[in-house]
Amino acid sequence: MDVIDRGGAWAVVGAGPHGLSALKNLLQLGIDADGYERDEDLGGNWNFHAENSRVYESTHLISTKPFTQFPDFPMPDDYPDYPSHWQVHRYFRAYADHFGLLDHLSLHTEVVNVVPAGDDRWNVTVRDRHTGEETTRQYAGVVIANGHNWWPKIPEYPGQDTFTGEILHSANYKSADAVRGKRVLVVGAGNTGCDVAVESAQNARETYHSTRRGYYYNPKYAFGRPSDQTADLLLAMRLPLGLRRVMFKTVLRLTVGDFEKFGLRKPDHEFFETHPIVNQQLVYYVGHGDIRPRPDIARFDGGTVHFEDGSSAEVDTVVFCTGYLARFPFLDESYLNLDGDHPVLARQIFTPSTPTLAVSGLIQPDSGQWTIAHWQGMLIATYAALRERDPRAAQRFYERMVAETGVRFTGGTDYKDSTRHYYEIAHQEYLRAIEDDLHALEMAGV
């Protein structure tokens, strides 16, 4: 097969926010780049109609604009504090239009194979999903930004195959139509699980919400301000973790109240040890009896679900909001230094065995995402620019990076052991590290 040599260009897999940011920053730093997106439109997870989009009709951001937006392309002033997924998608389109990314982006083009071509270069094979035609191009580097929230992780409980009702993963939950008028069990207390539980409380006949443990349910607003902005103010003041924990728990106690009095379980862990849940309505519906909290599932039996506390419920529909796993079907995953089922990288970006294969977006910040997407893209692009200008300096930088493979940015806490925290980062600590790396690259002459 003919291979088209793209010289010093980099390939970017995926045109969600991380792919767009990588593409834009590469181009802005003078590195030619081709983006590939398997869907008809850009936006990744936020492109509602895409096959692999996991947003539902009611999805809104759970972090506010200031540190969720790209820092060099703020969201419009007339967007609300917590924009909807429709607004988010419009925003990504505006970003791509403004920076002229569409000229460098192939839509409905799926990356099917990424293989080394020697000399740290990569052959990337793509398939046009309209014509089925395959093309292979050779690149100086590859940025993988295919997302980690699209491959559903489905749990298995005893007797699950005997269940007579319907089992759904949140991956296929698009609107309240899935639960309207039914007896529903929502499993999982991630942000999706809580959203779906609330939506079910508003639309279903009965709603049970099964969670493995008690959590801290944070309000979107406290004392008239978006609570994440207040949280960032405390972080900016560099208050110690212990003090911040006390302050957060006090604020929760004052604004939401004692979770146990609502019939929710007491959290079995410290604040910041699990990914923050931001949901002001869940506790409200629990208080109205429209959401009935339950512990983990013990087993299924026909139309009945038995829980670990011995209680049971008759349900028609189970919605597993049990999260997603990262998948890289176009790549020999050994390049990603897998630990079991998840990659272990340097800065959660650089692969330890290959200097020209970077991953963007394999993060789950305790804050907004796309400010970090911007700086990840900037770091990769600046590194790529240095490789072109001074390969030896770039190699030295890379080796310093990979010496820190697996170092996590936890803000001093121990995350609970769960697939959900594979990619968790404390955003301010992470960004400070990225900033130091950028300085090092700038010193090296980019």
Add this chain to the structure above:
Amino acid sequence: MAQRRRPSKVMRLWDWSVPPAGVHREVLSIVPEGWHDQPRATRKPPILFVHGLAHGAWIWRENWMPAAAERGFPVYAVSLRGHGDSGGRTKLGRTLLRHYVHDVMQTITELPQPPVLVGHSMGALVSQLVADRYQPRGLALLTPAPIQGAAYTLPKLVRRRPGAAAKVLVGGTLPLGAEQLFTGLDDVTAARYVDRLGKESPWAQYELMLPHRIGPVRCPVLVVGTPDDRVVDEAAVEETAAAYGVEPIWLPGIGHDLMLDAGWEKALSVVLDWVDERCG
């Protein structure tokens, strides 16, 4: 790894925790006919003008915008909050430079592609702060407010215009008259322009006194000064140019407001020729 050399451009802690609220923005524009249909790669880049202390978008509309549009440039000018016909006048007393940066960033996101930023006086400083977070097509700084901080000019101001100095210190707007802004404009026109000047935020004025450090700017930079400027002295222009490693262009005979003063055509052609040559 590296030493922190300057205030962080990554950690925008104030903008994250106490973000500026949006206000109505006056944005004037002239887009030459057919510009949108031209190929993006070869058409002339948009130009976004940012005015200075107590001025407004109108200063660009008088002469420069029509003339630049005539040369094929799509031109835009924003009034910073509390200035011109933008909102936020009642909150001017609580306005900081970062609010102005917010207003310029919002305007940029509405443009069809990255613009050349042209900032005048305090607007030149705002433009540099914008360029610290957003890579414009080019950055033109006209009679720029001193990047080293204007505090060093205070003794001179106290000596020459003690009343003006006292007013600024207590939070009043720096008084600007025809004798400061123009050299060769007829009295009637000059008076008309001076009449249109508004108020400035006391906090923004104080911030002008402080030194500002900007990170590496990866776009062409132009610095224009005039030896006949009675607001911004030559040292300010030279220091700003040095910060970007460029030589300033001097335009003798024109006053501080070089987009309004007699001779504005010459100043404009310096800017547009530079855009054509360096920001194509």
